Amino acid sequence: MPLLLRQIAAPDVPMEADNITPDRLTGQGAADVERLALMHGSESRSIGDFFSATGSYDGIIDLQGDDLKRVKFIGAGMSRGTIRVEGDVGEHLGAGMGGGEILVNGNATDWVGPEMSGGRIEIHGNAGHLTGSAYRGASVGMTGGEIMVHGNVRNETGNAMRGGLIAIGGNSGDFTGVNMLSGSIFVLGELGIRTGAGMKRGSIISMKDAPLLPTFSYSCTYRPGYMTLYLLHLSRVFAIAEEYLQGSYKRYCGDSVELNRGEILLYAG
Amino acid sequence: MTECIQLAGGKVYDPANGIDGEVRDLYVEQGCMVETPSSSPRTIDVSGMVVMPGGVDIHCHIAGPKVNLARKLQPEDHRRDPHPGTEHTRSGAGGTVPSTFATGYRYATLGYTTAMEAAVTPIGARHTIEELHDTPVIDKGFYVLLGNNIFLQQLIRDGRKEEFRQAVAWWVNATKAYTTKLVNPGGDEPWKGKKNSNVKDIDEKSDFIPVSPRQVIDAFVDTVNELGLPHPPHIHCNNLGHSGNFQTTLETMKTAGDRRAHLAHIQFHSYAGELGKNPKSASREIAEYVNDHPNITCDVGQVMFGKSTIMTADAPLAYMLRGFKKGKWVNADTECESGCGIVPFSYQEHIYVHALQWAIGLELFLLSKDPWRIVLSTDHPNGGSFMSYPKLIRLLMDREFRREEIKRVNQKAINSTILNELEREYTLNEIAIITRAGPARALNLSNKGHLGPGADADITIYDEMADKEAMFNAPRYVIKSGALIIEDHEFRRDYYGKLLHTEPGYDESIVAEVRPFFENYYSIEFPNYAVDDSYLHDHEVIATV
Amino acid sequence: MSENVKVVENATCTFCGCVCDDMILTVDMDEKRITKSKNACILGKAWFAEHYIEEDAPVAMIDNRPVSMEEAVEEAARTLVNARFPITYGLSDTTCEAQRQAVAITDTIRGNIDTTTSVCHGPSGIALQGVGESTMTLGEVKNRADLVIYWGGNPAESHPRHFGRYAVTAKGMFTPRGKKDRHVVLVDVRRTPSAPAASQFIQVKPGKDFEVLWALRALVKNRRIDPDIEEETGVSLETMEELVERMKNCRYGVLFFGMGLTMTRGRHFNSGALLALATDLNEYTHFVAKPVRGHGNVTGADNVMSWQTGYPFGVNFSRGFPRFNPGEFTTVDLLAKRDVDAALIVATDPASNFPQAAIDHLANIPVVCLDTKATLTSKLAHVAFRTSTYGINTAGTVYRMDDVPITLRKAFDSPFPNDEEILTAIRKRVRELVLARGQARGATGVSRAAAPLQ
């Protein structure tokens, strides 16, 4: 039976709930879980002040509530197990996670999976800025695992990404894959502007045409061998049109202010 | 808030007073060590524990414009090492360049009670003093950068020795400094004015002001000794980090002749080999010269593996280091006075050069014959954080540990050194010298580095342990100026130490000489330049010698 | 005008980030006002002339009712201590001494502290953390710079003495003929009143600064740029190539930049592109860059925050130690997301220049406000203190835009206390209240595992 955490009180100020992670809840009964701490602004409170716990952790945590937008750090640092969320969640979802899975039936906001190294995050709604990114000052962001967002994301998706996969069903904002070192970003909808600025290596793929920086140059139109494999993998989550599997892609290389070894692939029909 | 305290039954290491591990009682009253207290003391049983004077760091970078710029630069380094506050102490951020509060408290948790910021531009002195005021527990001072000062170089060029001496004295007063600092003398002008080049030889003259580094070094050694500043000129030699630079280092020391001079982070200046190729160790040549010349003191600038931050007034060096990874880099030019470079860095065991630097530092420690003149330092945070001092102490004290560590690093580097042959193990008494008594003597801080009557009651008490790293990492008690700051490893009160500075006499008429230059080439008004006494708060003027 | 006149030399104007310290102020000591400010620019003259003492203004008010200082301090302290997510904001128009007290208060109450940097050159601070910077004190520009480029700023109106005192007509060691020894370029989306001071004006289409800077970086690295860049950016490839040659071949080049970069789409990446361009140019010559900071001591605020907390702005103490995250712990975001339940606003007026959503929340929470004059913020404040003016009635330290610290000289006394005095009193009371509440600091009861992740 999964552990169910149902929200019973809304936070007035931001809440940090990094104890809501399988790594902390293993072997804890419902009463134990309610006694675990969380931060409500600057006060240390208990999970039980805001959530009722039922069941016991068997590998899955169910988190439900009408007002989870202020609840930050859900699943931060987790290494195994599953968190299923019903509702919109706060910042830093799955920050630094190394394994396991987070499923959100709702929207997320800024900093989804920053600096994560493994595991999987799937958001059925939208996410915010800096999905799968580095925190400010760091030169390396996400290094592994995958983030799938069905809706749209905003700026700096995959900032300084060095490994793993980010796939966006809708549109992305500006600076997608900025300073990217390696890894893959798929945007099935529209890319914003300045995609791949400062990227060294890695691949950014979109199914729509996009404005590119003057430091990206067209190299060829072709069918990359790995595209079918990737798209088949994505088709388990997203509806992937048949023509994308069969089609050709325009390849641009850049960023020429860096190594010029990154690529942007735009579906060409 | 100072108490009368009896420290009962501890093993005392007080090398300045010839006490080497004797069990004896010590008394503290009114912030000082006393023979017998006048009131009845609180007794603390420290039997079985090791009692030493508080540590003295002779060379570190902990406050001022470049340090703060390095702090701003690296949120990622702070984020991974938060420093929570307590009921008594402020919170802060750690990492290689901690916030001021974290710096003071962390020095205290290693048993250090005095630290000297080693490079401050004169125009940044006010900033430095403000930061030092927010650096708790420790007493502190700083060395003022004058070696690339254009006005002073012009006086050297013109042979105006007397005016030079007066001007140096004026600058030390105007900035509330402890002594003068030379960094890569002569290197600023080629850097700023000649498309990022550098001076390469101690006798190379600049086109702009035809003065060589040797002339600058000679002038400062002469003047600072004549002025009797408590600490001689603190010299960062030319060619830092370059293969074959040990010749420059030897020439620098020879220039000093038999006059007092301090060579900073000498490890970085002890490289043989050909310029542009891999360095080799020249630790024997350097150690020999230092051993034979009692006028020379030095600190090692040991490299410790892991994260560091290069921050230096030697801007061309920082630019060269930036070239390796092309990561973030800071250059900051200070008008008429200095350059500055900052590069986040990481020393790695498997890299030949890094392993060699590590080995050379250890060789210098182990080959040194007079512990009083070689001071433990990592040139924090250049060679590594001061937080790695306990590990460094273990490397020096524990041969078996050292052997294990040697095995983990680049063997090609080790094989080009004699580190494996060096059997020496430092004793607790020698550690007390290189971390306390020696630097205090080199700084002429007669009230520090010892526990005799009249000394400042800056005391560290450790549980004696076989693992010296663990031991030096966590003193059980730390007493600063008679106040019990740390008790049973916990902070029991907050305390702010004082600024240590010196006030050499000078002739007021020199102001009329400096002022016109200043009005032409500086961007602030002359009367707003000198740091006035309102910035001093708690301070102590250390007498000239 | 009375006979009782005092002259203050080498006084400092703290109106803008130039922090000119060569003012000669004539003070009428009876009237308590400055009658003449020699060397001041038009902004400085207004700054000195308009700071007279409103004797009848109450020193403090609670809900717009005059109260004693003690009463106001008590109410301010209680308001802040009772909050779960209090913020401190402002601080760019006050002394470092006051800023230090403000950080201490926020540390004690485990609040959130941010300065006007976040809506000024905060993005440049983020850029610095990404790419570093090659920079200088302003005297180096005066002495050495033979190429000066202003990008996205209008110093003729925002920093009127920047040209004369530091960067364009200023004469120095290697620039004895002033402007004749320099080439000056202005880059902006409109021809501002700064254009006449420049040797060359380059007009960029709005929102295309990043593309131009990026193309310049590529050209510096000898990469090819397509001529259709002109259509997109409004700047021809030829103009860019000519500028790049000029930059590579100058002796000492400077890029000054303003909020035309930080406040437009791209924000920190615009600043970052410019800083990276200056860095790249050091392969060829000596090149530096500098944000032209706005307020008199906004640079001091960055410095004090950095040395006390490790971070320049946007700092949160809710877990008992400082954390930094622009976008999360910056004031516009916190207010607009309604995350805040009390505010301490020092020497700034967010109610008149923040986005409306942020202003709306500010009106819904208890605000403690310190300002020299009545403002929209002081009008909506729960507790409002009237303060004396730094650099006119209060001595202390400020940092010029190039991080050079300068001591202020007081011209005449004000009956109102200064920010430092009020904040020190609040700090003392806040600490007593926090200790009395038995909220011993230290362990938060929450694992620190996630904390290092932000």
Add this chain to the structure above:
Amino acid sequence: MPETMLLIPGRSSKQGTSLNKGKLGDEYLDITSTVEINADEMVRLGFNSGDRLRLKNHIGEAVVTCVSKKATDLPEGMIFIAYGPTSSRLMESDTAGSGMPLSKHISVEVEKIG
């Protein structure tokens, strides 16, 4: 049909001097609710200096007075305003993880009142 234009708030000398007199003073409020528009464009849109305009976007709306600016000094499609309470009403609060709202390039619909 309202015209969509780009509002660029910035500093001006007058704004700087008037704010010293007090941010609640009429002079400051006047200066921060006056916009500059390219002279040619004023003609095209049928605006005269002194006209009252309504600026509107998805955040809010504000009423301002317009003055004409030499065509060489301000490109078409742009409106300059001195920062203040008026520009705030049209400013979005999202900062894209930077702390900085987009305060300079604000897309607005412009319409003459009456």
